[in-house]
Structure formats: structure tokens, C-alpha cells
Amino acid sequence: MSTIIHARYTMIDGVAQKDTAVYVDESKIVAIDSVDKLTALYPNAEVVGGDTYILSPSFTNAHDHGRALGTTSLGIPDSFLEVWLSQLGNVPHIPPYLAAVYEGLQLLKSGVTAVAHSHNPKTWQGMPDEIPESIRGYQDVGVRVAMHPPIIDQNTLIYIKRDQFIASLPSEIQKTIPITDGIDLTTDDYFDMLNALYETYHDTEQHRVHIQVSPAGGQWCSDNLIMRAVEWAKSRQTCVQMHMLETQYQRLYAHEKWGTSFIRHLDNIGALGDWLTLAHMVWVEDDDLDLLAERGVHVAHNISSNLRLRSGIAPIAQMLASSVNVGIGLDGHTLSDNQDYLHEMRLAWTMANQHSMDSGDVSASTIWQMGTHNATKMTFGHNAPLGKIQIGMLADLVLLDWQAIKGAWSPDDFPPSEFIPDFLLRRANHHHVRDVMVHGEWMIKAGKHQHIDEDAIASELKETLTQQVGDTSASLAPYIRKFYKDWSQSLPDNLSDLKR
Ligand SMILES: [Zn+2]
The missing domain is CATH 3.20.20.140 (Metal-dependent hydrolases)
Structure with missing residues (x-):
């Protein structure tokens, strides 16, 4: 299974880059280049993404x-x-x-x-x-x-x-x-x-x-x-x-x-x-x-x-x-x-x-x-090939819905690429996560898990919780609070600058 993934911007080391597509073969990132070059090199690969997405390491x-x-x-x-x-x-x-x-x-x-x-x-x-x-x-x-x-x-x-x-x-x-x-x-x-x-x-x-x-x-x-x-x-x-x-x-x-x-x-x-x-x-x-x-x-x-x-x-x-x-x-x-x-x-x-x-x-x-x-x-650990878009890394990737993050009001070339990380961090949330790849396999497509019946899991969770609705009263809470308050107040003066 091989895939070329491209997006309006690709996040490389926290920086948004244009014309940067990724070729994934089996579980790994094998090549990074423009989408045109990658499709010429790997004509049989599935091509995913487009200008309405942001591509990032997951x-x-x-x-x-x-x-x-x-x-x-x-x-x-x-x-x-x-x-x-x-x-x-x-x-x-x-x-x-x-x-x-x-x-x-x-x-x-x-x-x-x-x-x-x-x-x-x-x-x-x-x-x-x-x-x-x-x-x-x-x-x-x-x-x-x-x-x-x-x-x-x-x-x-x-x-x-x-x-x-x-x-x-x-x-x-x-x-x-x-x-x-x-x-x-x-x-x-x-x-x-x-x-x-x-x-x-x-x-x-x-x-x-x-x-x-x-x-x-x-x-x-x-x-x-x-x-x-x-x-x-x-x-x-x-x-x-x-x-x-x-x-x-x-x-x-x-x-x-x-x-x-x-x-x-x-x-x-x-x-x-x-x-x-x-x-x-x-x-x-x-x-x-x-x-x-x-x-x-x-x-x-x-x-x-x-x-x-x-x-x-x-x-x-x-x-x-x-x-x-x-x-x-x-x-x-x-x-x-x-x-x-x-x-x-x-x-x-x-x-x-x-x-x-x-x-x-x-x-x-x-x-x-x-x-x-x-x-x-x-x-x-330092040696795991994870967390970056880089040749040789395991392909754990996310496509974000750039069109939805940006909004219909936004001019085509706004914001400038150096401002993309700020724009993303201020506006994006989990509803903008569209597709998620783990180890070269799409686990989430269009916001849905590819193998798990999400409704069935939610129902099972509800059933489990329904059987356990009960007392969550906090009998020790007021005593614990008073104890730590009294203890910190009783400490010697030389520790007082440690309290904020
Ligand atoms: Zn914790």
C-alpha cells in the first residue's frame, strides 16, 4: 500500500511549508517533494489530500x-x-x-x-x-x-x-x-x-x-x-x-x-x-x-x-x-x-x-x-522514528480541514505562510481533524474510525455507567484541605518564600 499525501501547507519542524507532499510506502515516509514530482515518480500510489488541508505529524x-x-x-x-x-x-x-x-x-x-x-x-x-x-x-x-x-x-x-x-x-x-x-x-x-x-x-x-x-x-x-x-x-x-x-x-x-x-x-x-x-x-x-x-x-x-x-x-x-x-x-x-x-x-x-x-x-x-x-x-525515547515529517520516519500523520479553520471570509493567500502556526493554534480544534494515519494506515477518514463501531462503543460505555450511578460524596475532602492549610502555615519562616 503506497500513498502520496499533499496539502496547502505541510508542517515541518513546526513551520508551514508549501509544495511539500509526502510519499508513504507501507509504514514509513519514503520521500518528500512536490506533489507533481512524487506522482511522476510513484504513478501507482493513491493520491490523498489537496489544497483544502493542512498536513502535520500527528x-x-x-x-x-x-x-x-x-x-x-x-x-x-x-x-x-x-x-x-x-x-x-x-x-x-x-x-x-x-x-x-x-x-x-x-x-x-x-x-x-x-x-x-x-x-x-x-x-x-x-x-x-x-x-x-x-x-x-x-x-x-x-x-x-x-x-x-x-x-x-x-x-x-x-x-x-x-x-x-x-x-x-x-x-x-x-x-x-x-x-x-x-x-x-x-x-x-x-x-x-x-x-x-x-x-x-x-x-x-x-x-x-x-x-x-x-x-x-x-x-x-x-x-x-x-x-x-x-x-x-x-x-x-x-x-x-x-x-x-x-x-x-x-x-x-x-x-x-x-x-x-x-x-x-x-x-x-x-x-x-x-x-x-x-x-x-x-x-x-x-x-x-x-x-x-x-x-x-x-x-x-x-x-x-x-x-x-x-x-x-x-x-x-x-x-x-x-x-x-x-x-x-x-x-x-x-x-x-x-x-x-x-x-x-x-x-x-x-x-x-x-x-x-x-x-x-x-x-x-x-x-x-x-x-x-x-x-x-x-x-x-530518542531512537524511535516518530514525531516528524522526515524520510525514514514511521508515517503517523494528520490532515486538518484548512478550509474550515480558515473560514469562507479569508482571502486566498491569507494568512502568509510564516503566520500559519499562529493562525492554526488560535483557531483549530478537534472538529477540524479529518484524516489520521497511524503506521501508514488510515485509522480515521472524514472524522470516522475505519474499523471500530463508535456508536456501539458509546452504548457499551453508557450501559457500564448506568449500572454504577451512585454515591460520589467526599467524606475526607474538608479534612484534607484543612490539614494541608494548617501544615503549610505551621512551617518555619525559612520555607515561607516557597509558598505562593
Ligand atoms: Zn497524571
């Missing part, structure tokens, strides 16, 4: 959880991260295969063909059964997945002073708190599961599935666990992903525990390297940015989630100025609860630029790179 969702629906849609209100997390146990259970297929459908229809999936298990001990089902869902829908099952071994209820927190609760709530502060999956069993998954699924040829490791967050993982994960990944040349510095309380935790920043502590134990992606990073300290760049650590930027969970705004402009590789992730928590990747890029771009005229600009081209090549590099 997008990579550099951090997510594959929940199928946003948590508001699942009945959990947005709040502070720590409060919101305490309610997550109330979300209805969606079988992992169904969740992955529905999630994958939304991602593809948003132009996303690859995702870093941090699994939210129904039960920790059930994870070895859930993960293969989730992978099977992504495989069937046609989305590449970097699967990193989570593991934690401490501070599950609250970051610090667990006994004090429990003592502050009314006795009827105290009775509901688990005795231990860990989880019911041992670290050894977790790594046994990872080994089995790695042997079965990790694919460095086609890059359909990667198996990675996720000590889920700095405050939830002991140093031993973090370093065991790092060694596991390094010895297999795969990646590590962690939630990091999502809230100001996590930054305070590090300073109170080690007298230094979380990043310096991770460096002290040897955890930083180009195998590591840190998600969120809202509360990273300016002094640590050069260190992150030096170590090659990647950052997954989750702007919507950080706003919805009242975490704050990550200093993306500063990270980019320090040459940290930053990619974009949706975290299952976009502003409109709909996994719209173009909208997420728009928000990331808008919020990255600052009010002072002496701050640098974060350009639309840079954001496009963050959504394509940068996000892919951190999700599948």
Missing part, C-alpha cells in the same frame, strides 16, 4: 491515564489535587479494554496517535490482569501506547504526619482509614509483572507498545523504589515517568524532609537522566532548570489539569529558555473535558507567554514541536 499525548472520560464526566468535581485524589476511589469502574478503546477513539479524532498511559487500577493486585486488557484496547483502536503501570509504597493518605491527620478525623471516618500506608501489591510482585509485560509487549521495531516504569510520584515513593525503577528502565533502555511537583505542598514536603528541592534530592540519589519524564512540574524551582537540562530530563506539560486542580501554572518559558525538553500531555483532564489536543496546545501557548515585555516569546512553532517531536521523544 500529536503525542505525553502524559495521561486512559480513563475514557474526564473525572467531571464521571461525577468527581474539580478541586485541589490532594482533595480531588481523595475522591478518585469513587469513580465508576470502566473495564480497561473498553476504557482504552473509547480513550483511543477520542485521541485519534483529536489528531493524537500515541499516548503515555499511567494506569489507574481498580485494585492494585488486579493490575497484572488489567494492563494487558488496556494494551489490547489501544492495539485494536490503533493508538501507540507507552504503558507505565504505577507503583507507590508510602504516604498514600497524606504526605506527612499521617497519625496526626487520622487523629484529627471524626471517629466514624477514622474507622474507614486503612491501617497501613502502602498498597496491597508488593514491590517484588510489581516488578515481576513489569518483567512479564516487557517480555510480551515491548516493541522496539514497530513501536506500537512500549513498557515503561512509573514510581507514581516523588512523595508516594521511597528512594529505594525510585532507584529500583530507574535501574530497571536503564538496563532495558526504556523510560521512567513520574508525577512531580504538581502542587506547592509537594515542594514543601521535599524541603521539610530533605532540606533541599525535590529535583536536587532526585539528583543526589542518581534518579535524573534522559530516561526520565516528570509530569506537571508546576512548582519546580528556577535554580533547578539548568540541572534538568544538563541531565536530559523531560517535562510533560499538563496545563489544563494544572488549572483545573488549582495547582498553578508551570514555568514553561523558563524551562524552554534553559533547553529542557518539554512536551504536552492531556492528563485526561482538559479544560473542556474532551481530550481536544489542539485546544490544549492553544492553552499551553497562551499561558506560556507572560505579561512583562522583557520576557521572551514562546512561539506557536515551538508549541507545535512540543505537541509532536518533543512529546514523542520523551514518550518513546
Whole structure:
């Protein structure tokens, strides 16, 4: 199967180029030239696209959880991260295969063909059964997945002073708190599961599935666990992903525990390297940015989630100025609860630029790179041939409806090509995604999946949720909020400048 794809503009390294068509043979980009030259060279190829389209590398969702629906849609209100997390146990259970297929459908229809999936298990001990089902869902829908099952071994209820927190609760709530502060999956069993998954699924040829490791967050993982994960990944040349510095309380935790920043502590134990992606990073300290760049650590930027969970705004402009590789992730928590990747890029771009005229600009081209090549590099590693329109790359491509983005009012040669990235980021959304190719195969044509019965999947999801409509009340929420407030106020003065 061979295809020539052409468009009014083709996005190459975040820049819109005219007269740039792509020839795809089997799974790869084999030639890039004008459509006339390619059709002369490859007369038997199918020719797709035209002047009413924009051609781009597809997008990579550099951090997510594959929940199928946003948590508001699942009945959990947005709040502070720590409060919101305490309610997550109330979300209805969606079988992992169904969740992955529905999630994958939304991602593809948003132009996303690859995702870093941090699994939210129904039960920790059930994870070895859930993960293969989730992978099977992504495989069937046609989305590449970097699967990193989570593991934690401490501070599950609250970051610090667990006994004090429990003592502050009314006795009827105290009775509901688990005795231990860990989880019911041992670290050894977790790594046994990872080994089995790695042997079965990790694919460095086609890059359909990667198996990675996720000590889920700095405050939830002991140093031993973090370093065991790092060694596991390094010895297999795969990646590590962690939630990091999502809230100001996590930054305070590090300073109170080690007298230094979380990043310096991770460096002290040897955890930083180009195998590591840190998600969120809202509360990273300016002094640590050069260190992150030096170590090659990647950052997954989750702007919507950080706003919805009242975490704050990550200093993306500063990270980019320090040459940290930053990619974009949706975290299952976009502003409109709909996994719209173009909208997420728009928000990331808008919020990255600052009010002072002496701050640098974060350009639309840079954001496009963050959504394509940068996000892919951190999700599948430096060696995966993904995320660019370039000869030899795997053909993961998206055609956007340029006519609809532009509007009927727009003169033929407006906007000029150097302004196209700005124009796209300000106006395009997931409704403009027309055709999506994964590994040389069209998975979405004219906005519809080519193999999956979307209505049947939606009905199945509705049926699953109908059986589970119930109580999502938040019994711990007010106590958690009060505890963190009191704790941060009680910290010594030398930590006060860490609070914003
Ligand atoms: Zn997350």
C-alpha cells in the first residue's frame, strides 16, 4: 500500500511549508517533494489530500491515564489535587479494554496517535490482569501506547504526619482509614509483572507498545523504589515517568524532609537522566532548570489539569529558555473535558507567554514541536522514528480541514505562510481533524474510525455507567484541605518564600 499525501501547507519542524507532499510506502515516509514530482515518480500510489488541508505529524499525548472520560464526566468535581485524589476511589469502574478503546477513539479524532498511559487500577493486585486488557484496547483502536503501570509504597493518605491527620478525623471516618500506608501489591510482585509485560509487549521495531516504569510520584515513593525503577528502565533502555511537583505542598514536603528541592534530592540519589519524564512540574524551582537540562530530563506539560486542580501554572518559558525538553500531555483532564489536543496546545501557548515585555516569546512553532517531536521523544525515547515529517520516519500523520479553520471570509493567500502556526493554534480544534494515519494506515477518514463501531462503543460505555450511578460524596475532602492549610502555615519562616 503506497500513498502520496499533499496539502496547502505541510508542517515541518513546526513551520508551514508549501509544495511539500509526502510519499508513504507501507509504514514509513519514503520521500518528500512536490506533489507533481512524487506522482511522476510513484504513478501507482493513491493520491490523498489537496489544497483544502493542512498536513502535520500527528500529536503525542505525553502524559495521561486512559480513563475514557474526564473525572467531571464521571461525577468527581474539580478541586485541589490532594482533595480531588481523595475522591478518585469513587469513580465508576470502566473495564480497561473498553476504557482504552473509547480513550483511543477520542485521541485519534483529536489528531493524537500515541499516548503515555499511567494506569489507574481498580485494585492494585488486579493490575497484572488489567494492563494487558488496556494494551489490547489501544492495539485494536490503533493508538501507540507507552504503558507505565504505577507503583507507590508510602504516604498514600497524606504526605506527612499521617497519625496526626487520622487523629484529627471524626471517629466514624477514622474507622474507614486503612491501617497501613502502602498498597496491597508488593514491590517484588510489581516488578515481576513489569518483567512479564516487557517480555510480551515491548516493541522496539514497530513501536506500537512500549513498557515503561512509573514510581507514581516523588512523595508516594521511597528512594529505594525510585532507584529500583530507574535501574530497571536503564538496563532495558526504556523510560521512567513520574508525577512531580504538581502542587506547592509537594515542594514543601521535599524541603521539610530533605532540606533541599525535590529535583536536587532526585539528583543526589542518581534518579535524573534522559530516561526520565516528570509530569506537571508546576512548582519546580528556577535554580533547578539548568540541572534538568544538563541531565536530559523531560517535562510533560499538563496545563489544563494544572488549572483545573488549582495547582498553578508551570514555568514553561523558563524551562524552554534553559533547553529542557518539554512536551504536552492531556492528563485526561482538559479544560473542556474532551481530550481536544489542539485546544490544549492553544492553552499551553497562551499561558506560556507572560505579561512583562522583557520576557521572551514562546512561539506557536515551538508549541507545535512540543505537541509532536518533543512529546514523542520523551514518550518513546530518542531512537524511535516518530514525531516528524522526515524520510525514514514511521508515517503517523494528520490532515486538518484548512478550509474550515480558515473560514469562507479569508482571502486566498491569507494568512502568509510564516503566520500559519499562529493562525492554526488560535483557531483549530478537534472538529477540524479529518484524516489520521497511524503506521501508514488510515485509522480515521472524514472524522470516522475505519474499523471500530463508535456508536456501539458509546452504548457499551453508557450501559457500564448506568449500572454504577451512585454515591460520589467526599467524606475526607474538608479534612484534607484543612490539614494541608494548617501544615503549610505551621512551617518555619525559612520555607515561607516557597509558598505562593
Ligand atoms: Zn497524571
